[in-house]
Structure formats: structure tokens, C-alpha cells
Amino acid sequence: GNSVTQMEGPVTLSEEAFLTINCTYTATGYPSLFWYVQYPGEGLQLLLKATKADDKGSNKGFEATYRKETTSFHLEKGSVQVSDSAVYFCAQVDTGGFKTIFGAGTRLFVKA
Amino acid sequence: NAGVTQTPKFQVLKTGQSMTLQCAQDMNHNSMYWYRQDPGMGLRLIYYSASEGTTDKGEVPNGYNVSRLNKREFSLRLESAAPSQTSVYFCASSVIGNAEAFFGQGTRLTVV
Numbered sequence: 001g002n003s004v005t006q007m008e009g010p011v012t013l014s015e016e017a018f019l020t021i022n023c024t025y026t027a028t029g030y031p032s033l034f035w036y037v038q039y040p041g042e043g044l045q046l047l048l049k050a051t052k053a054d055d056k057g058s059n060k061g062f063e064a065t066y067r068k069e070t071t072s073f074h075l076e077k078g079s080v081q082v083s084d085s086a087v088y089f090c091a092q093v094d095t096g097g098f099k100t101i102f103g104a105g106t107r108l109f110v111k112a
Numbered sequence: 113n114a115g116v117t118q119t120p121k122f123q124v125l126k127t128g129q130s131m132t133l134q135c136a137q138d139m140n141h142n143s144m145y146w147y148r149q150d151p152g153m154g155l156r157l158i159y160y161s162a163s164e165g166t167t168d169k170g171e172v173p174n175g176y177n178v179s180r181l182n183k184r185e186f187s188l189r190l191e192s193a194a195p196s197q198t199s200v201y202f203c204a205s206s207v208i209g210n211a212e213a214f215f216g217q218g219t220r221l222t223v224v
Contacts, residue, residue, distance in 0.1 A: 004154075034212060043116070043202055043215030044155070089154060098143060098162050099170065100213055102154040 002027045006090045006103035013080055014111050021075040021106045023064075023090035031092040033057075033066055033073040038087045038105070047075075047088070085110045114138050118203050118216035125193040125223045133188040133219050135203030143206045144186035145170075145213065146178060148199040155202065161186055193223045 007022040025031065032051045036044040048057030053068035062077045073090060090103040116137045125131055137144065142163045147155040157170030161180040175197060177189045186205075190197060200220050204213040 041217075043204075043217050044213075045215065046212045049212060098160055098168070099157055100145075102156075104152055104154040 002031070002092060002094065002101050004090050004092055004101050004103040006088075006106055008104070009087075009107040010109055011106060012109045012111065015082055016079045017110075019075070019077040019080045019084075019108070021088055021090075021108070023073045023075065023103060025071050025073065025090075025092050027071070027092060027094065029094050030068075031094050033064070034091040034093070034100070035062070035064055035073070035075050036089040036091060036102075038089065040086075044089060080108070080110045082110045082112050084108060116203055116205055116214050116216035118201075118219050120219060121217065122220050123222070125190075125221065127194060127223060129193050130189065130191050131193065132190075133201055133203070133221075134185070135187065135216060136185045137203075137205040137214070138184065139205060139207075139214065140183070141205035141207055141214070142183075143208060144180065145204045145206075146176075146186070146188045147202045147204065148172065148197075149202060149218075150199050158188065158201075193221075195223045197221065198223045 003026045034049045035047040037047045038044045048059040050057040050066035056065045064075045087105045087107045089105045093100045119134045145160045146158040156172045159178040161167045164183045203216045206213045
């Protein structure tokens with residue numbers, strides 16, 4: 001079945017460091033791909049999305065490119081801030097589907 | 113805008129007790145979802161409602177029932193709570209099934 005695998009955390013970085021969180025997926029079709037972020041004590045909120053191959057989603061300095069050939073959607077940010085400390089979830093939804101499949105989440109700590 | 117509102121925010125139950133988690137959205141979304149979040153396991157879909165009047169099982173439906181009361185409201189019922197149902201529960205909604213999901217703040221449930 002469809003699945004999402006993302007790198008285990010926690011990831012600890014110093015402020016202004018470069019961030020990469022790896023995400024790969026398995027799917028029978030061509031899913032839409034998402035990154036959600038969860039701040040402490042809150043629900044998930046959409047960070048960025050891409051709906052077809054080679055699309056790049058971007059928001060708040062974060063970017064991810066839909067790579068069909070490697071079935072990946074890695075999250076990157078050039079310079080992280082303390083306020084980026086959160087849990088990040090990679091997710092997919094099949095076209096026409098109703099089930100968003102989430103990865104296990106990666107916790108990011110950013111130190112000042 | 114309120115978005116997705118869940119009640120209660122916290123609840124402690126004794127084994128065997130029943131309770132209903134309430135969820136309402138004010139975005140005129142067609143689809144609504146209930147997830148549970150457990151450490152290291154990401155979010156798992158319990159039940160979903162693709163549109164008003166329909167409900168379907170997700171990945172982990174056992175021990176739960178749902179009601180799509182109207183387009184705005186989607187409740188989750190635990191008929192006989194078990195310690196394995198200790199978790200954080202999130203309600204979410206989307207315009208259609210494969211669009212981004214909007215999440216409530218969550219309900220932290222402890223079953224003792």
C-alpha cells in the first residue's frame with residue numbers, strides 16, 4: 001500500500017544552519033505531496049505542497065521539490081531560526097483519494 | 113475565523129467509560145477526518161467522511177464510531193474506553209479529499 005517514510009529525529013541545529021529533512025513515498029499513482037508543521041500544543045498546519053512531478057512548493061523560506069524519479073519530497077531551508085523548532089510531517093494523498101497518509105514526523109530543535 | 117474547533121481539549125476516562133469528541137468546522141468543507149497521534153507513529157486515520165451523509169473506516173477504526181451530524185459537525189465516540197486509546201485526537205477538514213487539510217487543536221485523552 002501507499003506509504004511515507006521520513007528521517008527519524010530529533011534533528012538539532014544551530015541558528016542559521018542549513019536544514020534538510022528527507023522524505024520518500026511509495027504510491028501506485030501520482031499523489032499530491034505535502035509538508036505539515038506542528039508547533040507545541042497545536043494541530044498540524046500546511047507548510048507547503050506540490051501536486052505534480054517537478055513542482056516546487058515553497059513557504060516561509062522552506063522548499064521541497066516533487067521528484068518522481070526518486071519518489072522523494074525532501075524539505076530544505078537555507079537558514080533556520082529558533083522559531084522553526086517544531087515537528088515536521090511529510091504526507092501524500094492519492095488523486096481522487098480521501099486518505100492523507102502521514103510520515104512519522106521529524107522533530108527539529110534549533111539552538112540560539 | 114475559528115476554522116476547526118474540537119472539544120474538549122483534555123479528558124481523563126476510566127476504562128469502560130464512554131465519551132464523544134466533538135468537532136465543528138466553519139469553512140464549508142465537504143470532507144472531515146478523525147486522526148489519532150501517538151509517539152513515533154505519525155497520524156493514523158480512524159474514520160473519515162468524504163461528504164455529508166457518508167462515513168468510512170480508516171486505518172484504525174476498531175473501538176470507535178462516528179457521526180456526520182451535518183456538513184459542519186463530525187463527532188467521534190468511544191463506547192467503552194480502553195488504555196490503548198490513550199492518545200491525542202485530531203479532527204481535520206478539507207474542501208475535497210485530496211486537498212490540504214485544516215486541523216483542530218487536538219484533544220488529549222487519557223484512559224486509566
